[in-house]
Amino acid sequence: MSSHADSRLSPVVLTTIVLALLLSQIPYPEWMKYAVPDWVLLVLFYWCLAIPERFGVGYAWLSGLLLDILNYSLIGLEALEKAFVGFVVIATHRRIRLYDLWQQCIIIFVLCTISIGFKLWVHNLVYGTELQLVYWQSALTTCLFWPFVYMFLRVVRHRTGTST
Amino acid sequence: MNYERAPASSRFAFLALLSIILIVTDHRTNILDQVRIVASIVNLPFEAIVSLPHAITETIERFYPDSDLQDRYRLLQQKQTVLESRLQRYETVLKENRRLMDLLSASQKSSDEFTLAKIINFRTEAFTHRAVINIGVESGVYVGQPAISPQGVVGQIVETGYRRSVLILISDITHGLPVEVERNGLRTIVQGSGKTGLVKLPYLGRQANIRTGDRLVTSGISGRFPAGYKVAIVTDIIQDANEAFMNITAETTAQINHVREVALLWNTATEEDPLLEDAGTDSR
Numbered sequence: 001m002s003s004h005a006d007s008r009l010s011p012v013v014l015t016t017i018v019l020a021l022l023l024s025q026i027p028y029p030e031w032m033k034y035a036v037p038d039w040v041l042l043v044l045f046y047w048c049l050a051i052p053e054r055f056g057v058g059y060a061w062l063s064g065l066l067l068d069i070l071n072y073s074l075i076g077l078e079a080l081e082k083a084f085v086g087f088v089v090i091a092t093h094r095r096i097r098l099y100d101l102w103q104q105c106i107i108i109f110v111l112c113t114i115s116i117g118f119k120l121w122v123h124n125l126v127y128g129t130e131l132q133l134v135y136w137q138s139a140l141t142t143c144l145f146w147p148f149v150y151m152f153l154r155v156v157r158h159r160t161g162t163s164t
Numbered sequence: 165m166n167y168e169r170a171p172a173s174s175r176f177a178f179l180a181l182l183s184i185i186l187i188v189t190d191h192r193t194n195i196l197d198q199v200r201i202v203a204s205i206v207n208l209p210f211e212a213i214v215s216l217p218h219a220i221t222e223t224i225e226r227f228y229p230d231s232d233l234q235d236r237y238r239l240l241q242q243k244q245t246v247l248e249s250r251l252q253r254y255e256t257v258l259k260e261n262r263r264l265m266d267l268l269s270a271s272q273k274s275s276d277e278f279t280l281a282k283i284i285n286f287r288t289e290a291f292t293h294r295a296v297i298n299i300g301v302e303s304g305v306y307v308g309q310p311a312i313s314p315q316g317v318v319g320q321i322v323e324t325g326y327r328r329s330v331l332i333l334i335s336d337i338t339h340g341l342p343v344e345v346e347r348n349g350l351r352t353i354v355q356g357s358g359k360t361g362l363v364k365l366p367y368l369g370r371q372a373n374i375r376t377g378d379r380l381v382t383s384g385i386s387g388r389f390p391a392g393y394k395v396a397i398v399t400d401i402i403q404d405a406n407e408a409f410m411n412i413t414a415e416t417t418a419q420i421n422h423v424r425e426v427a428l429l430w431n432t433a434t435e436e437d438p439l440l441e442d443a444g445t446d447s448r
Contacts, residue, residue, distance in 0.1 A: 025214045027285060030360060030421070057172050061179045069203045070210055071287070072294070072323050072330045075196055076186030083183065087176035126191055127292075127338045130358070 012162045013055060016043050016153060017063050025070055034137040038112060040067055041085055041142060042149040045108060048089035049097060050157060060086025077122055081115040101150065105143040112139035201301055204325025211284055211296070211328075278427040279303060281311070281329075286421060293336035293356065297426065300325045308388055311426040316394035316417035317341065317382060318426050333420050334395065335363060343395050344383040348373055351383050354395055354414065360421050363396050365412040372410065376401055380414060390429065394418075 020039040028036050040063055047055040064082030068075050088111060089096065096104060116136055123129040156162075190196045281297040299305055301324045309321040311331050319339065323330040332339050337358035344351045350373055354363045368374060378398045384391025396414035403410055 022210060022213060025210055025285075027214070057175045057179060061183070066206065069200070069206055072200075072204075072207075072296070072325075073292075074187050075190045075200070076183040079186070080180055080183035083176055083179045087172055090172045122187065129337060 009055070009059060010160075010162050012156060012160045013047055013051075016047075016156065017059075019043075021063070021066060021070060024067065032141075034134050035141045036138055037142040037145045038115075038138060039145075039149075040064070040082065041112065041115070042108070042146060043153065044082060044086055045089055045111075045146075046150060046153045048086055049093050050153075051162070052090050052093045056090050057083050057086045074122065074126065077119060081118060085111050085115065101147050104150075105146050108146050109139055109143040112136075112142045200323070201325050204300070204328050207296075207325065207328055215284060277430040278312075279305075279430070281305075281426055281428055283331075283424055283426060284328075287330075292338075293333040293358070293360070293420075294322070295319070295331045295333060297329050297331060297428075298327065299428075300327045300329045302327060305329045305428060310389045310393075310429045312393055312429065313418045313423045313426055315419060315423075316396070317389065318418050318420055318423060320388065321428070331426070334416060335359065335361060335420055341389065341395060342383045342385040343380040345374060346379040346381050350374065351385065354380060357413070361416050361419065363414050363416060365398070365414060366409060368410050368412060369408060370403060370410055374398060374401065374410075374412065379417075 017040070020043040023039040024036070044060045044063060048060070061079050061083035064079035065075070067078040067082070071078070096107060099107070113136060116139055120129065120131055120135055124131060186196070279299065281299045283295050284298050285296040287294040287296065295318075297311075305321055305324050307321055307324060311318045311320060317334055319331040319333040319336070321329050322332045334341055334354065334356055335358070336356040339356040341354045342351070343354045350368075352365055352367050352372075355366050357364045365374075365380075376398050380395045380398065382389040382391055382393045382395055394417045396416045398412060398414045400413040401410055402412075
């Protein structure tokens with residue numbers, strides 16, 4: 001019997017999420033301000049695929065909430081997006097696991113596009129931000145960074161024995 | 165745990181609902197403001213780590229000063245002398261101005277008090293132009309407080325936290341600021357452009373008396389910003405015969421993305437005249 005009753009998060013997973021949150025807070029140069037990859041999403045994506053019985057919607061939501069607080073943005077917005085991503089990946093993790101890396105990249109691109117669209121829509125309603133195509137740049141960079149994040153986290157997981 | 169066994173879909177539905185409630189509460193009411201202030205303590209360790217490289221280089225620079233330090237020191241001393249002698253006149257002018265204001269019984273009195281704050285982090289990413297500063301509610305910072313630099317207006321406070329506040333920069337696309345043209349007193353509103361260091365003047369008709377090089381200063385109409393602070397210099401005017409309004413771009417006088425310190429003004433004008441405050445452009 002697998003230990004799916006064990007909902008504690010291993011320190012390794014926690015550290016990688018904190019690392020992703022830190023990466024999202026670094027001041028980036030002016031020219032890549034629209035192209036900053038969504039590090040938190042990538043890390044969440046990985047853990048939802050790797051240990052879906054221990055990591056899931058709840059933790060994804062919590063990391064999103066933390067991101068909202070760190071960004072001083074509307075509380076609950078990132079949380080909703082990240083919970084959505086967590087839900088989609090958890091629900092389809094068996095299928096996504098079988099895909100090649102580049103196919104997973106496409107899935108990440110689609111998920112990013114949806115969440116950026118949603119964020120823009122809310123910003124448009126609340127602050128009146130104009131809808132511009134340039135805001136979707138980060139969807140592209142995020143999915144391009146997936147192979148690296150995947151390989152890095154896989155090494156981390158195998159070295160530390162964070163598996164089911 | 166029962167919770168863990170609940171299907172992902174119902175958990176997601178619950179959390180999505182919770183998120184939507186949070187978003188609406190945060191936007192519509194100020195119930196969450198207190199929560200935010202407490203939650204912003206989380207930011208302190210994160211910001212400390214992120215600004216670590218900068219802190220290290222700053223410390224090293226302190227021990228190994230530039231070779232031209234002496235020259236710079238001498239230059240600053242000269243500047244100080246000039247400014248101090250000029251200040252003497254300022255004091256008298258200020259007194260005279262106060263007396264004349266009293267005679268006119270004008271309500272617009274602004275105090276000269278300010279607090280210096282250090283900018284920790286610029287958040288000029290996709291959606292917003294914001295900066296985080298190192299003082300918050302414990303120093304009495306309030307939402308709507310103007311922030312200026314010696315070169316001109318930088319922005320205003322939109323959010324306060326514990327030892328942290330967030331400034332919205334005047335280049336933010338959602339920020340509006342009442343200004344007047346220094347040359348002829350023409351009043352209009354400066355709107356952020358979403359581009360670094362650039363603002364727009366969207367509400368000037370084709371016949372408006374404005375030309376490139378005109379300096380824009382705060383008009384003090386909103387009651388939030390005292391009158392007379394530099395804002396921007398008009399750089400580009402495009403007239404389209406089909407459009408009722410001109411397409412005017414101006415460059416902010418403050419180097420918004422390079423300033424490291426801002427002065428937060430303690431504006432007493434808003435307290436004296438509550439009617440003025442209502443007319444202020446709201447940035448949220």
